[in-house]
Amino acid sequence: MDSIELARRIRKHALRMTSQGGSSHIGAVLSMADIVAVLYAHVLDYKTDEPRWANRDRFILSKGHAGAGIYAALAESGFFPVEKLDTHYRDGSLLSGHVSHKGIPGVEFSTGSLGHGLPVGAGMAFGAKLDERAHRVYVLLSDGECDEGSNWEAILFAAHHQLGNLVAVVDYNKIQSLAPVADTIALEPFVDKWRAFNWEVREVDGHDHAQLRAVLDAPSESGKPVCVLAHTTKGKGVSFMENTVLWHYRTAKGDEYDRALAELERS
């Protein structure tokens, strides 16, 4: 399956999962769907029949609240049956709102509290470098998550140790939990910050699959860790969800669900 089709399916699954389960964060899933689709369709090296294969590329979703999108990507990539997605957020399910590895093949690491993924990813990258192993480590962060100081501890560490095998992807949709990022804790000049911390920065349109594939695939040129700053639209693909704080929380029901699904099917 190509990444365009995978992204469409991730969006539709996540819309249905959050609607049926009554959970939040559909806007955050729609925002990152293209990044995740490109990673699973074209970039990451993995084996669905051997999820813990030692040479797999590691992927950590640090913005764990968008877990529905990862479950959808894993199911569509062949890690477990797609039917299981319908249990999301239900009593007795293995698929919690924030991504968890327990009983779910393919989930590298459980998150949900922000600011945890990058330090762990840096540890994995540091270990791989020590052992001279070739796999890479990808960590997907939200922009609001970059308020967490633990990320900046890891950013310092990764640069100091020249972890060229580490890629931090920021889903930069510019809206965080209560308000726009710029009105909450401003990150700009964001590219400059990463550069000043000695990372190799690649700025891309986070919905352009060709661009994403190119920057996610290309090894570090400088030997420095790589930051992919992906400019995205929160709620991407559903017109009335785009660029709103509301759809960080709201669950699509009834007519809203039907309209959203129709838009995603047309896309």
Place this chain on the structure above:
Amino acid sequence: MRNAFIAELIELAAQDPRILLITADLGFGVFESFAKSHPKQFLNAGVAEQNMTGLATGLALDGRIVFTYSIANFPSLRCLEQIRNDAAYHDANVKVVSIGSGFSYGALGVSHHATEDLAILRSLPTLTVVSPGDEWEVRQATRALIAHPGTCYLRLDKSKAPPSHKPGDVFEIGKARLVRAGTDLTIATCGGILEVALQAADTLAKEHGIHCRILSVHTAKPLDVDALRAAARETGGILALEEHTVNGGLGGAIAESLLELGEIPKRFVRMGLRGGFASAVGSQEYLRKVYGLDAPAVVAQALDIARHNV
């Protein structure tokens, strides 16, 4: 205890390349030997305990046995969520090591008093919590933790009891060590304050004819329920002694376990910290005296128990 720990770890790291020691920029004068003998197994992560614990988890999940190290509450409370969500929830082989339990760094002030860590760490699911009483236990615990899978907390003290192990003694995680036999009263301790228990027991034996059983409950979790049940049944009471708040520490753990089992000791006393922060300034020895945790205080408490048992 710190020197015993590092000496043991140097030996073990030579045998097992999976061992990695990460410090959050502390250990001056102690870690140089490790860094020199095992440069590829040593990492200074800087003054960044959250990142240190995350790094440790990432490294452990790919097969290493990782020790994180700092002093007092820095490697524990500062990064508690990383220990909980990252290391413990993933069953990662991360061994969190803190030097400076209780009032070890007494005169440095409240920021450096590790007096709630046992309660907090033992509440985390899957965590193993070990607080040795002397250097022999430190060495044995270090070795045992490497063989013990999962996330563990090793609480090291500046003070230590004099050697008391006998030939053939076995250290086992989760099994209290019988340091001294006796039936008049049990003193159960956790950590370097074992030395106070031994001093008090000497006085009680020589001056009052009271013979205490002394248990070094080096593993606060999982608790050795069998040894404590036996103490409840066979001795005149249990006095739990810890350089830690009485809320949820060793004494609390013993009380919970025994009450649930319906094993009620004749007398039961928790000796630990009560009330507010220990804001007095002074050495470990001085603060033990100020806060009622020195040998005379233990003797007085034991005599009170003995009077009730007459």
